[in-house]
Amino acid sequence: MQNEKREPLIHISRRGEISWQRAFAIRALAIVLALVVCAAVCVIMTGENPLSIYGTIWQGSFGSKRKIWVMLQEIAMLLCISLAVTPAFRMRFWNVGGEGQSLAGCLACAACMILLRGILPNGLLIPVMLIASVLAGAIWGVIPAYFKAKWNTNETLFTLMMNYVATQLVAFFCVVWESPRGSGQIGVINLNTELGWLPTVGGQKYLLNVVIVALLCVAMHVYLRYSKHGYEITVVGQSIKTAHYVGIKVEKVIVRTMFLSGALCGLAGFLLTAGTNHTLTTTLVSGRGFTAVMVSWLAKFNPIVMILTSFLLVFLERGAGEIATNFRLNESFSDILTGIILFFIIGCEFFVTYRIHFRRGDSEAKIHV
Amino acid sequence: MFDFISFIPRAVVQGVPLLFGSTGETLTEKSGNLNLGIPGVMYVGGICGVIGAFLYEQSLPDKALISPVLAVAIPLLCCLLGSLLMGLIYCFLTVTLRANQNVTGLALTTFGTGIGNFFGGSLIKLSGSDVPSIALSATSGFFHRSLPFAGKLGWFGKIFLSYGFLAYLAVAVALISARILRRTRVGLHLRAVGESPNTADAAGINVVRYKYAATCIGSMIAGLGGLYYVMDYASGVWSNNAFGDRGWLAIALVIFTIWRPDVGVLSSFLFGGLYILHMYIPSGMNLAVKELYKMIPYVVTIIVLVITSMRNKRENQPPQSLGLAFFREER
């Protein structure tokens, strides 16, 4: 109380415009800092020197030709689900149900492979599988959308719960179709006949998925940026009142967009089951539905930037996984590292949006950051 | 005949972690923070308790020397400290740095489950056990100890007295929270912060401090849910991922209880019941159908969600500024 004229030490104000170089520099710095902290954590855990840790992270993704392909496949699948949830996010519909929608796609795909084998020729079976998967995902997406449109039901929780419903449904069918009997698992479907397996393109198991997702990425970019639907989605996301005012049918847009969102998740499920894994388990999507939320948000819902953010997350995860195996740590270690890096990236947006002024006493001197 | 006397205690035991979680999340949401990191927080709460208990048990040459006070106090403190740190991370990012709450919460959940499973796994390795879990039966004994006369009073004892002290603490915390929210100045201020931070700010309430306090205390309460789960429900056995999706159900429960912790008491036990209902529905040898029954809590949550959204009353709405960052000078 003696010093009445005490100004706040730190004073924060919103920035006007920020040049993209500066914004980029802030984000890059955040990633660098995150890597330093991660290395510190690794050093504490393993006692190795930091350089060998970075080396190991690099090895995890680029260590061998096979590792590069696995990384590409991981990126493709994560990107696919991220692309799928993005239209919903642009509409401010918090679809955290990518997991369940993809799983529904996996389930439908596996169902076709199991029930229709021997009935349909392979040339017909694969299109049927595709349609079934996409539809299953779409249905899983439309259900919460319908209630959101009609009664404004909280979509975050609804889609979240739909994940578990899908998981239990898959668990149910895993027992129903178990093979061998009593194992409670499905195993590789059509292992001998390879019925319903997507063909291998260019001698590379993962190439087809990568190509499909790359095309999807461009298509999504065009759809959101240049199509009338994309424009409607943006308007609805920005202001429902404006949408009503210009005669956009908000309910229709919500349901249509979630149909698309779910359908693309279903496609991801199809690519997982028919393309690479040829099986059905409750953990087949392995949390990508949640990671996709990050990928999409970090990229500011821009499909092209999402290539970068999904690469970043996969790269880190595989790097952390490599550290875990090399230094015989638990594989959950990668979740911790991913968490730390996300905190830094999430936090750095503050410095992009706001400016901080430090005051020194009552002098005029001010430091701007 | 449906066996209520064995069903109710099991439902309550299942419900207690949910009750801790939803009480914690309710307090957090009342301050306008939607903490989707609660599942992670509960994992951290659990594992910190386990680490504390593990180190204490290991430090003793003989299990018989274990002191009841320390055996309870050490895990409890570790749990509170761990979940407090998680709350602080969330607050620093969303309140101080005004980051998106959804994304921060999801990242916190990734981080928290990672911590839980990593240290859980590491301890398992350290203890050199051949099963993939770690058992702290001595410590758990103190958490598990039920009230006196529980065994002597027949069904009454079983239903009301047969739980460890954390279960009673959960109910007490929920009822006290409800009272604080409704009847005290702190509660009034907290509600105002969650409804309209700018108004609260103009009225001279320190919005940032309230958000930090509510979120951190909420996290600590939720963390206790994790501790209860390992120490009492699971009898001191930590196995990775065993806690499952309870954190998410706890968040769902907040809506179910229309942001009232006192309503949470019965609803969480109801949810606990739904969670184990599949064990009580006769399904014979058909294992597959059991998996379908496990769907019940989620389906019920969805139905409740839909019904509450259909009949919306002004008082039953979420805090108005839920999910939004506060900046005094925003224009």
Added chain:
Amino acid sequence: MAVHAKGCLDRGEKPLDNVVSAVSMHNITKRFGSVIANDRVNLEINRGEILALLGENGSGKTTLMNMLSGIYFPDEGSISVDGRDVVIRSPRDAFDLGIGMIHQHFKLVDVLTAAENIVLGLKGRLDIKGASKRIREICDAYGFEVNPDQKIYDMSVSQKQTVEIVKVLYRGASILILDEPTAVLTPQETEKLFAVLRNMRRDGKAIVIITHKLHEVEEISDRVVTLRHGHYVGDVATRDTNAQEMTNMMVGHAVSLNIDRPDPVSPRPRIEVKGLTVRSEEGLLKLDDVSFIANSGEILGIAGISGSGQKELLESIAGLQAAEKGSICYIEDDGSREELIGQDPLKIAEKGVALSFVPEDRLGMGLVADMGLTDNMMLRSFREGHSVFTDRKGPHDVAQSVVEELSVSTPSLDTPVRRLSGGNVQKVLVGREITTAPTVLLTAYAVRGLDINSSYTIYDLINRQKQKGVAIIYVGEDLDVLIELCDRILVLCAGRVSGIVDGRGANKEQLGYLMTQVGGAAHAK
């Protein structure tokens, strides 16, 4: 610090001509990004005096006062209260210094009761009963009517304002700041408020009233300080000045207050509303048996206290509001009729009814705040053509021509409209709405928040549409403008038509009376 407040109350007993300074602000500067809201402003506030802070919208009045009430922190400058240098870092600091501000947008929590709102932020044990008692005492002392147990969301605007004032008094504030308190009040309610303010002046309180209405300055204030574009312009005793001089200080140069009113162009019925009854989602009656005809080539003004059904009326015509009863007919030149009730904006457009609507909420409804000018121009037209892709060329040209013709100042056509000033935002919105060559133009508070020059641009645009034979429905709040601009004025009161008067020859007292007449008793409740 509470000591300050008490000490000041005693000092207020001194005679008025012995000026006691309550607050002085020196060289206050505040920037928002690149915009300077206040540039080295000096201000003296005295006890036992009502100070009017006069200035156009955007002149920095509210910003200046927000620094006194702790909402903003000044970038430069110093503040002293009762001769002592102080630093106001937060509303709490302000309130400890006895400064209370009644904001234009009420700072009340909707789901709480009046009493809960009033004690919000205070310390000590929560005692709602005791508080209710004290609230009643304050109400009795000044002649307010507040039910301490009523929830805010159940209250009318003037009730909410009363709660705000009681809140400030409850805290024992001796320096009161009111930000445009009369904007939402009827003339009668304004009178009541002014009586209360005079009581407070007698109590020795320092009162600042922010306004841009000259007649209010003349009526209530002792001294007037004018701001223009963030600069301090002058400080004069009210009795030594007049409206013309104040206008000059406010706008910088003399403007004629005359608004053009060309004669109606061959008016014929265009919109016929019959027995329109509308209820809100909560079941409250918003429009009750409203009937009127809007003619082409004519401006029909709608007057009324805010919330009397203006919004519902326009939205019903625009197809955005479901009606319970009644009909709204669009009458073509050839006499054929189209029913508009039960249609949505898209169907109305498909029927060939060229209807334009400038809503009250420009950035929340009329435009998308985060989109640029080009994308905002597309809002009405993006569906055109069969392609699945949008055409950006056309809207780009429209945006270009709107910018040129209405001299919108914007860095580029891609700048998000939220970054533009209020006047430019309105020009963009009105510009878009009239490029579609409408036959009916609905405007709600078209000049709210605009400076005088922009207002005249808008009046001019509206008059040009009128001369083209467009039927214009103009919802306004400034009675002077309504009287000078409109051919006929329909007055709404609590959802009913209380009268339709000819604009030529109408006077404010008559309109003010009509605004409160029908169901006036019900409103005061």
